[in-house]
Every structure is written in C-alpha cells, then in structure tokens.
Amino acid sequence: MSDDLRPPRPTEYTLSVVVPAYNEAETLPELHRRLTSVLDTVGATCEVIYINDGSRDKTIAVMHALRTQDSRVTVIDLSRNFGKEIALTAGLDHARGHAVIVIDADLQDPPELIPQLIDEWKNGFDVVYAKRIARDGETALKKFTAAAFYRVIRAISRTQIPADTGDFRLLSRRAVDALKQIRERHRFMKGLFAWIGFPQKAVEYKRDPRHAGTTTFNYWKLWNFAIEGITSFTTGPLKFATYAGVFVAFVSFIYALVIVYETLVHGNPVPGYPSLMVAVLFLGGVQLLCIGIMGEYLGRLFNESKNRPLYLVNEYSPAPSIAHGIPEPAPQNAPQSAASR
Numbered sequence: 001m002s003d004d005l006r007p008p009r010p011t012e013y014t015l016s017v018v019v020p021a022y023n024e025a026e027t028l029p030e031l032h033r034r035l036t037s038v039l040d041t042v043g044a045t046c047e048v049i050y051i052n053d054g055s056r057d058k059t060i061a062v063m064h065a066l067r068t069q070d071s072r073v074t075v076i077d078l079s080r081n082f083g084k085e086i087a088l089t090a091g092l093d094h095a096r097g098h099a100v101i102v103i104d105a106d107l108q109d110p111p112e113l114i115p116q117l118i119d120e121w122k123n124g125f126d127v128v129y130a131k132r133i134a135r136d137g138e139t140a141l142k143k144f145t146a147a148a149f150y151r152v153i154r155a156i157s158r159t160q161i162p163a164d165t166g167d168f169r170l171l172s173r174r175a176v177d178a179l180k181q182i183r184e185r186h187r188f189m190k191g192l193f194a195w196i197g198f199p200q201k202a203v204e205y206k207r208d209p210r211h212a213g214t215t216t217f218n219y220w221k222l223w224n225f226a227i228e229g230i231t232s233f234t235t236g237p238l239k240f241a242t243y244a245g246v247f248v249a250f251v252s253f254i255y256a257l258v259i260v261y262e263t264l265v266h267g268n269p270v271p272g273y274p275s276l277m278v279a280v281l282f283l284g285g286v287q288l289l290c291i292g293i294m295g296e297y298l299g300r301l302f303n304e305s306k307n308r309p310l311y312l313v314n315e316y317s318p319a320p321s322i323a324h325g326i327p328e329p330a331p332q333n334a335p336q337s338a339a340s341r
Contacts, residue, residue, distance in 0.1 A: 016097030020087035054081030126198035129169035241290035
C-alpha cells in the first residue's frame with residue numbers, strides 16, 4: 001500500500017499498553033519502571049492495562065500497588081486462570097487508545113522499542129510487530145522448535161504468520177476493533193494478528209532473558225500450543241489423514257496383487273504370522289492417527305458450540321485518569337462482565 005493510501009494518524013493520540021500476567025510479581029515493578037520511563041517521552045495520553053490471569057503469587061497485590069502509585073494503571077483481575085491468549089483478549093477488549101501496545105510481563109521484550117513501533121504506526125501501518133533476530137537466555141532446543149513451528153505453519157496455512165515473532169506489537173484502533181469481532185474460544189493470537197490483514201511491518205530487535213522467575217511454558221504446554229495454532233489456521237492435518245489413507249490403501253492393494261501373483265504363479269506360500277502382525281499394526285496405527293487428528297478438530301467444534309463467554313472478570317479497576325483524555329470504548333463488550341461472543 002502506498003503512503004498516500006494509508007490512514008492518517010491524529011496529531012494528538014492516546015496509547016494503551018496491554019500486559020497479561022501470570023505469577024509475575026517479581027517482574028512487574030521493574031517492567032512498570034521501564035515502561036513508564038518510555039511512556040513519559042512519547043507525548044501521548046497513556047493507560048497501562050494489567051491483566052491478572054489467575055495468578056497464585058502476589059501479582060494482583062503488586063498490580064494494585066502500581067495503580068495506587070500511577071494514575072494511568074488499570075487492573076483487570078480475571079476470575080481464574082484462562083490462559084494467556086484469553087487474558088490478552090480481555091486486555092484488548094478494555095483498551096481505549098488510538099494505538100494499543102501488547103507486551104509480555106517477563107521483560108524479554110524491551111519496552112524501549114515502543115517509540116519505534118509508534119513511529120511506524122504514524123507512517124500508516126496498522127500492525128507493527130517486533131521480530132526477534134536473537135533470543136538470549138533460551139536453549140538451542142527451544143530456538144530450534146520455535147523456528148521449526150513457524151516455518152511449518154507458514155507452509156501449510158493460507159494465513160502467512162510472520163516467523164520469529166511473538167505477541168509484542170502495536171495495533172491501530174481499527175486493527176483492535178477487527179480483533180474484537182473474533183470471539184472464537186480456541187485462540188492463537190499470533191495467527192489472528194496476521195489474519196486480520198491491514199498494512200503490517202516488522203521492527204527487528206534482540207530478545208532478552210527473563211528478568212526474574214521461571215517461565216510456565218514447558219515443552220508439553222508448547223506442544224499443545226503448537227497444536228492449537230495449527231488446528232486454528234489450517235485443515236492441513238485433515239488433508240494429511242485423507243492422503244495417508246489413500247496412500248496406505250494403494251500400497252495395500254499393490255501388495256495384495258503381489259501376494260496373489262507369487263502364490264498362483266510361483267506357488268510361494270502366503271506370508272505367515274510375523275508379516276501379518278506387521279501389516280495389522282501398521283494399518284491400526286495409521287487409523288488411530290487419523291482418528292486422533294479428526295478428534296482434535298471435533299473437540300474444538302464441541303467447545304465452540306457451547307458458546308460460553310471467553311472470560312469472567314472478578315474485578316475491574318479502571319485507571320483514575322481514564323476520565324481525563326481517554327474516552328470510553330464503544331459498548332461492544334461490557335467491561336464489568338464477561339466478554340461474550
């Protein structure tokens with residue numbers, strides 16, 4: 001899109017920063033210190049939205065302490081742990097800014113990059129995502145699996161999800177409004193950010209190690225997260241099940257012809273018990289794999305059909321400064337209750 005076709009940005013604008021957190025009591029004070037030092041320089045009316053995703057430590061108490069110290073802080077306490085993707089959705093539902101920054105609470109993503117994201121937003125881009133060129137503090141296995149996942153999903157999905165990119169990004173108001181229309185339960189936000197389209201641009205950066213604590217994403221959770229992303233944005237596994245069935249049936253038919261030929265022409269006996277067991281176990285394994293793939297999709301349809309709200313809010317404490325300069329959002333999602341579909 002040419003520069004003259006990109007939507008103009010207001011000279012005076014409001015900025016929302018959305019921070020989902022789970023057991024991040026140790027990192028939040030330092031995050032807020034660095035965050036506010038950046039926000040003080042951007043020349044915008046700002047709000048910082050902290051979402052407590054059912055933390056078991058003192059995260060909610062730290063959030064309220066930050067709200068007492070800084071009138072720009074909003075606290076959303078979810079009724080339980082709904083997962084990062086849902087907590088992020090809750091933050092976007094309540095964000096009021098012309099531009100919205102999404103950043104993790106672990107300080108692996110530097111708040112000091114925010115001015116660069118804002119500059120690209122002012123140039124007319126609706127989604128400005130931070131692309132990692134280095135991942136300090138992570139194991140070689142973690143880096144390899146992350147790189148492999150993004151390349152696999154790009155290869156099998158029609159939605160081109162940027163590689164080496166997390167949730168750290170800036171969204172324009174119309175991008176946020178578009179995301180708020182998507183109320184599916186199985187949410188892969190990195191895919192949704194790409195799916196909405198609009199002009200997008202990458203800003204490269206080096207990712208830092210965690211400031212404190214340990215990550216709650218072990219390899220089992222990352223595996224399930226990968227399955228969530230793949231099943232949310234492609235039917236490739238279902239096609240694989242179809243192609244695997246066709247291939248196995250074709251090979252089995254050819255093998256059956258070979259056995260008939262060998263028996264009738266050369267008088268060779270039919271292969272015995274070992275070969276029979278191998279064939280049965282192989283076919284059984286393929287069938288179970290295909291049934292499992294279909295079960296993953298069927299389970300997601302079942303969850304979507306229940307039509308439950310995405311989340312429930314235990315407490316909503318808006319920033320004291322909201323009434324001064326940041327208007328209320330359109331009444332699409334009631335802030336005091338669940339965000340319905």
